[in-house]
Amino acid sequence: MSDAAIDTLTGIGPVTQSRLADAGLRTVGELRSMGSVEAYRRLKFMLPRQVSLNALYALEAALRGCHWLDLPQDVKVALQQQARIIDEAFRRGGVARCSL
Template identity: 80%
Template structure:
């Protein structure tokens, strides 16, 4: 796992780096191990009005070392499906950790 700072990834600026650090993601290696979708989920639940699909694209692109506009169409389509699932969970209030008898 890389201990490189988040800002060393392409497209990760100071605002996104701050959000990621607030979510407990401190290094490029931690982001890589977690993946873009889980990082997006954490950010979306923290900042639902500020984090958009473009953030998910940017996270994925950063891990791939490219600009988000250069992500392949099939990757963007898969990320869109993942973002919809995260948004639906957010609207439901997340997943219950236990159920009442």
């Protein structure tokens, strides 16, 4: 696991770095271990109106070492599907912890 700060990744600016830190992610290794989709899920639930699909693209691209515009189309489609699932879960209010 890399102890390098997240801001060493291309495409991760100070706002995203701060948001990731608030979500408990401070190093490249932590982000890599969690993955872009789970990191996006955490950010989306923390800041639903401020976190968009572009954040998910940026996280994935940063982990791949490229610009988000250069992500392969099939990767973007897969990320879009994951974002829709996360958005739907947010609108439903998450999963009930127990049934009565």
